Amino acid sequence: MNWLLTIAPVAALIAMAMSLTHLLPIGVSLALNDGTLPIWILSMALNFAAGAVLWLSTRRQKRELNLREGILLVVSVWTGGALFASVPILLTIPQITFTDAYFEAVSGLTATGATVLIELDNLPPSVNVWRALLQWLGGMGVIVLVVAVLPMLGVGGRQISKSEIPGPMKDEQLTPRVTQTAKGLWLIYAALTLACALAYHAAGMSPLDALIHSFTTLSLGGFSSHDASLGYFNSAAVDMVAICFMMIAGLNFATHFMVWRTKSLRPYVRDTEVRYFVLVIGGSIAGIAMLLYGSGVYPDFFTAVRYAAFNIISVGTTTGYSTADYNMWPVFAPLWILFLGTFLSCSGSTGGGIKMMRAVILYRQVYREIKSLAHPYAINPVKVAGQVVADPIVFAVLGFFFVWIVLLVSMTLILGWTGLDAMTAFSAVVASLNNIGPGLHQVGPATNFAVLTAFQTWVCTFAMLLGRLELFALLVVFTPAFWRK
Numbered sequence: 001m002n003w004l005l006t007i008a009p010v011a012a013l014i015a016m017a018m019s020l021t022h023l024l025p026i027g028v029s030l031a032l033n034d035g036t037l038p039i040w041i042l043s044m045a046l047n048f049a050a051g052a053v054l055w056l057s058t059r060r061q062k063r064e065l066n067l068r069e070g071i072l073l074v075v076s077v078w079t080g081g082a083l084f085a086s087v088p089i090l091l092t093i094p095q096i097t098f099t100d101a102y103f104e105a106v107s108g109l110t111a112t113g114a115t116v117l118i119e120l121d122n123l124p125p126s127v128n129v130w131r132a133l134l135q136w137l138g139g140m141g142v143i144v145l146v147v148a149v150l151p152m153l154g155v156g157g158r159q160i161s162k163s164e165i166p167g168p169m170k171d172e173q174l175t176p177r178v179t180q181t182a183k184g185l186w187l188i189y190a191a192l193t194l195a196c197a198l199a200y201h202a203a204g205m206s207p208l209d210a211l212i213h214s215f216t217t218l219s220l221g222g223f224s225s226h227d228a229s230l231g232y233f234n235s236a237a238v239d240m241v242a243i244c245f246m247m248i249a250g251l252n253f254a255t256h257f258m259v260w261r262t263k264s265l266r267p268y269v270r271d272t273e274v275r276y277f278v279l280v281i282g283g284s285i286a287g288i289a290m291l292l293y294g295s296g297v298y299p300d301f302f303t304a305v306r307y308a309a310f311n312i313i314s315v316g317t318t319t320g321y322s323t324a325d326y327n328m329w330p331v332f333a334p335l336w337i338l339f340l341g342t343f344l345s346c347s348g349s350t351g352g353g354i355k356m357m358r359a360v361i362l363y364r365q366v367y368r369e370i371k372s373l374a375h376p377y378a379i380n381p382v383k384v385a386g387q388v389v390a391d392p393i394v395f396a397v398l399g400f401f402f403v404w405i406v407l408l409v410s411m412t413l414i415l416g417w418t419g420l421d422a423m424t425a426f427s428a429v430v431a432s433l434n435n436i437g438p439g440l441h442q443v444g445p446a447t448n449f450a451v452l453t454a455f456q457t458w459v460c461t462f463a464m465l466l467g468r469l470e471l472f473a474l475l476v477v478f479t480p481a482f483w484r485k
Contacts, residue, residue, distance in 0.1 A: 007073040008058035014077055015051030015084065019044050024133055025088070025126040028208075034124040036092050043088040050084070068482065071473050078465060082106045085134055092127050093117070099454045103461050108134030110468035111350060113222030113320035113437030114460065116450040120227050125208055128225040132215035138468070139219025139350035140189050140253070188256050193218045196245045203237035217245045220351045222320030222437045229445070230310075231323040239310045239323060250277065250317035252348035272385040273346040273356045280344060281316065285309045288333050295330050308333075316340035318352040320437020322445035334440050338427060341436040352435025352467050354404060360384055361397045403471050408433060411463055418456055428452070432463035 022044035029037045085105035090096060100116045107114045108131050120128065197214035201207060209225060216223045226232035230242055248256075251274060258267040268274050285308050293304040307324050314321040315337045326334045343359040345351025364382045371380050382389040408429055415425035420442070427439030428449070438445045443452070449460065466474050476482050 007069055007076060009055050010073055011076055011080065012051045012053075012055035012058065015080075016048050016055065018081065018084075018137075019047035019051065021133060021137065022047070022088075025130045028129045029124070029126040032125050032208075034126055036088075036124045036126050039088055039091045040126065043084075043091065046087060047084045071476060071482075074469065075474055075477050078109060078469065082109050085109060085130075088130060089127070092124060097454070099457050100450075103449070103457050104131070105134065106461050106464050107437075108221070108223065109138035110352075110435055110464045111135045111139045111219045111221035111318075112352070112432065112435040112464045112467075113216070113318075114431060114439075114443075114464070115223065115437075115448050116452075116457070118227065118448070118450060120225055121232075123225070125225075128212055128223075129208070131223045132212040132221075132225075135219040135221030135223055136193065136215035139221060139249075140185060184257050184260075185253050188253060188260060189218060192245065192248060192256075196241070199241045199245070200238065203241050204233065204235055205238065213242075214245075217242055217319065217321075218249050218350065220246065220249050220317050220319045220345070220349070222314070222318075224321065229323070230321045234323075236306060239306065242319075242321060243310060243313050246313050246317045246319050246321075247281070249319075250313075250345050250349050250351050252346045253350075254348045255346075270385070271346075272360060276356055276360060277344065277346055280340070281313060284312050284316070284336065284340060288312060288336065291330055291333055297329055312337055312340065315436060315438070316344040317349075318345055318434060318436045320431075322438060325444065325446040327440055327444040327446060334444075338430055338436070338440060342430065342434050354401065354434075357384075358397045358400060361389055361394060362401060364389070365394055365398065400471065403475070404433070407463070407466060407471065411459055414459055415456055418453065420452075420456065424451075428456075428460055429463055432460040433467045435464060435467045 022040050026037065026040045026044070028034070029040055082102060082105040085108065086098070086101040089101040089104055090098065093101070096117075103114075103116055106112075113135070117123070193214050196217050197210045200210035200213055205213065212223075212225050213230070215221075222229075224230065224232070230238060251268075252271065255267050255271050255274065259265060285305065289301065289305040289308040292298055292308055293301045298304040298307065310321075310323050311326050313319075318341050326337060341353055343354045343356060345353055345355060347355040347357040349355075361382060361384065364384065368380045368382055371378070382391075382394050411429045411433070412426045415428060416422060420428070423440055424442040427441060428443045431437060431439035431443065438448070443449050449457065452460065
């Protein structure tokens with residue numbers, strides 16, 4: 001109980017700070033007169049009031065957080081934040097259930113992009129802006145943002161950011177203080193978002209669509225204001241802008257930070273993940289484009305390359321936009337695209353999945369085991385970029401991968417038990433656990449997750465939270481050891 005009292009004032013301040021995010025949809029509602037203004041004001045007031053009451057009743061408990069309290073704070077903010085974020089969705093969309101509203105909010109904050117909503121084109125503009133804003137905030141991490149803009153919290157920023165920043169390389173420091181690091185990362189994030197919005201507008205999007213899609217591109221979230229996603233625009237220029245910024249967001253933001261600080265592109269060249277990232281994307285585009293052209297899906301090779309490149313990069317980086325129903329492509333293509341979404345994004349990016357660095361370490365470990373069969377007494381350390389990876393890190397990656405496989409199989413079996421066909425169940429779990437968005441078959445790019453029952457929806461909601469918090473940060477809360485003194 002002391003832990004709960006310790007994190008309560010911090011969570012309260014975060015709630016009050018995040019209530020201010022309602023100002024953007026309030027501004028949109030005012031400007032476009034979409035009839036939702038009272039709902040946004042009410043939601044903002046409820047969010048702020050809940051935070052204020054909690055802070056006033058627990059403010060005397062404030063102290064530096066330890067690691068376990070930092071983890072508990074992260075989990076509480078993500079689950080509780082989604083609860084508050086679902087309020088305007090519940091109030092603005094007729095007949096939506098709490099289950100679906102909470103799923104939509106979690107999908108937004110985890111930058112997954114899976115949706116249960118239909119007729120997105122007819123939603124009030126402020127609602128589509130809210131969905132996109134949730135993804136933008138969740139992309140880099142709500143808590144890192146708050147640590148950056150509220151340094152007076154003094155709540156152990158390092159403990160919080162270790163649980164929050166995606167990827168296995170959590171101990172890297174870019175600046176001496178976590179607040180400076182968070183500010184630097186968010187400055188780059190915001191600048192790239194602005195550049196993306198301007199590029200989308202130049203490519204033909206309206207200012208509102210450019211704003212919405214810049215938020216969901218840099219966050220690698222994939223929410224759109226149109227049922228047809230980016231296919232709505234049917235524009236090669238829009239596709240190219242999306243491809244460029246999805247690839248930028250798929251790289252480690254720490255690498256972007258070092259490029260900015262050193263005013264040199266050398267950090268990209270030295271980054272092992274970047275090389276694998278580009279190599280896998282290039283090889284996948286070439287292979288899938290040849291398959292699509294050879295199968296007669298598209299009449300010319302250039303068109304095949306365009307659609308292959310967009311959808312491979314979109315799903316591979318866990319964005320989830322679509323410009324074609326790749327469910328209808330030869331079966332290898334959608335399966336390969338979904339497979340890329342499990343590992344392609346770099347550590348420290350806004351993407352989901354295992355991350356490229358873990359995949360590289362797994363590959364190097366497998367290669368070491370094979371070499372050991374031929375030379376059992378040789379010393380074969382795992383190396384990445386010429387540096388030896390310590391065995392504890394290798395074991396941690398192996399443990400992560402084992403838990404990931406267990407969760408993937410377990411939740412697929414659960415969905416199968418509820419009556420879903422095998423492909424829908426498997427792809428729904430893959431898409432949720434890796435924060436990809438669309439799956440295959442009944443939850444493919446031409447449909448959405450509205451086909452699921454309430455229980456199936458909660459399974460996918462839990463999977464999205466697991467994926468965004470990198471499995472262990474959420475699972476550890478359910479262990480008895482976590483709660484022992």
